[in-house]
Amino acid sequence: QVQLVQSGAEVKKPGASVKVSCKASGYNFKTYAINWVRQAPGQGLEWMGWISPNNGNTNYAQNFQGRVTMTTDTSTTTAYMELRSLTSDDTAVYYCAREDFSGYDFYSWGQGTLVIVSS
């Protein structure tokens, strides 16, 4: 079965960067794009972008362009999301999710990674 297992919680200082990983298993990793979605404490869901493991193509949400980089390592079937120049507003749970069905339908999700930005 499809599994997405994310890296553990992180605490970062303002201005730093964070890199979250998402290890995929149970399917052909190159076939499906990986999306990233975040959720600030007590808030709703915010889509950040996707990456195609097949060719490395990316599509970032406008809010994150210039500050986010998504990559994949096909040898380890792992996707990464790096966010730079962190502020307290970036404190959130970050989820990876696999595309499915018509393309932007997220049937499989990781368990989430809490990133706390605090001085």
Place this chain on the structure above:
Amino acid sequence: EIVMTQFPLSLPVTPGEPASISCRSSQSLLQSNGYNYLDWYVQKPGHSPQLLIYLGSTRAPGVPDRFSGSGSGTDFTLKISRVEAEDVGVYYCMYALLSPLFGPGTKVEI
């Protein structure tokens, strides 16, 4: 830029009774292929979101048939025919194309 709204934002429910959530988009989600690119998710406390409905009305695998989605264009509805206690959580609609956008969420509680 598309704006997604939901109502109500809070919905008290009674087990065994029906429930309904509305979602409205500022632009039509109906594409030329005839599909509405609107998904419904539920996020239960302490869990990752779960896909319930995609393309406006298609239940995701494993989703109980008490959940149904309807609507077209800019107005959509998620219905629960008979609420169960396990259905508590926050329900989100989402524009599911190009730059996905979630609605603000509807908190469903017993």
